[in-house]
Amino acid sequence: MTRRGFLTTGACTVGGLAFYSGEIARHHIEITSSEVALAGLPEAFDGFRIAQVSDIHMDEFTEAFYLREAVRRVNGLNPDAVFLTGDFVTDEFAPRHFAIGAAWQCGGILDALVCRERYAVLGNHDFMIGAGPVSEALTAHGITVLRNAYLPLDRQGGRIWLAGLADPVQGMPDPEATIPASIQKIPREPIILLCHAPDYVDHLLRLSSGQAVALMLSGHTHGGQIRLPLIGPLVLPQLGRKYVEGWFRLGPLQLHVNRGLGSVGVPFRLNCPPEISLITLRAA
Numbered sequence: 001m002t003r004r005g006f007l008t009t010g011a012c013t014v015g016g017l018a019f020y021s022g023e024i025a026r027h028h029i030e031i032t033s034s035e036v037a038l039a040g041l042p043e044a045f046d047g048f049r050i051a052q053v054s055d056i057h058m059d060e061f062t063e064a065f066y067l068r069e070a071v072r073r074v075n076g077l078n079p080d081a082v083f084l085t086g087d088f089v090t091d092e093f094a095p096r097h098f099a100i101g102a103a104w105q106c107g108g109i110l111d112a113l114v115c116r117e118r119y120a121v122l123g124n125h126d127f128m129i130g131a132g133p134v135s136e137a138l139t140a141h142g143i144t145v146l147r148n149a150y151l152p153l154d155r156q157g158g159r160i161w162l163a164g165l166a167d168p169v170q171g172m173p174d175p176e177a178t179i180p181a182s183i184q185k186i187p188r189e190p191i192i193l194l195c196h197a198p199d200y201v202d203h204l205l206r207l208s209s210g211q212a213v214a215l216m217l218s219g220h221t222h223g224g225q226i227r228l229p230l231i232g233p234l235v236l237p238q239l240g241r242k243y244v245e246g247w248f249r250l251g252p253l254q255l256h257v258n259r260g261l262g263s264v265g266v267p268f269r270l271n272c273p274p275e276i277s278l279i280t281l282r283a284a
Contacts, residue, residue: 042158054219055260086123
């Protein structure tokens with residue numbers, strides 16, 4: 001091969017890879033289905049289906065048509081609840097008012113979710129833009145935002161608890177307010193925690209509040225977003241470098257890290273498809 005032929009082939013390969021990762025892989029949503037057994041889960045919640053969506057990053061690279069397709073896919077799963085684990089917008093190059101507008105656009109599209117049980121926590125980008133404006137955009141469209149707060153989920157006489165932490169990277173998480181002693185270790189009332197940054201679990205498990213959590217759902221890492229063969233993720237964020245994607249068993253606590261829908265930094269995904277998680281609760 002001549003030098004010119006070699007360079008031409010290389011350029012075509014790079015261009016083809018950029019097109020694939022930017023236009024095909026970035027929009028190819030994978031639905032992952034899992035069953036998770038929780039000790040003490042009430043019979044009424046056995047088979048309870050949760051759709052987890054994370055890291056939308058509206059309007060940095062996530063287009064409206066793409067989020068609408070994700071909502072359509074979630075609706076097709078017919079979940080009992082939708083849990084949204086942060087980073088609805090992005091704090092990078094665009095002005096703040098642009099990101100706030102994106103939050104309202106995001107909330108408007110998410111309002112098409114058929115499931116009315118919708119709960120969210122904010123991510124580090126949301127806090128950098130402004131927890132107040134982003135929360136307002138979501139709550140105006142029927143999404144309950146938990147910020148160092150908890151609430152009961154009741155079903156046919158059974159009860160579980162849903163708690164949501166402020167983002168550990170940019171917010172001020174308060175585990176004791178989020179998971180107070182009054183709801184810890186109640187028989188047959190397990191606690192599910194939404195926390196954007198997964199590596200914070202190591203700190204939580206040193207606290208009595210964290211040890212009371214049965215299931216923690218996180219995002220933040222994008223699964224690495226660009227994963228090269230033999231090398232793995234090129235870049236991972238603060239508090240997202242240990243628990244990168246998938247399931248982890250940490251004593252009594254089970255952790256799930258969703259790869260997210262959107263992209264950040266660059267509009268590419270490689271060997272790391274966007275994810276919607278369908279999690280079915282089972283009695284242990």
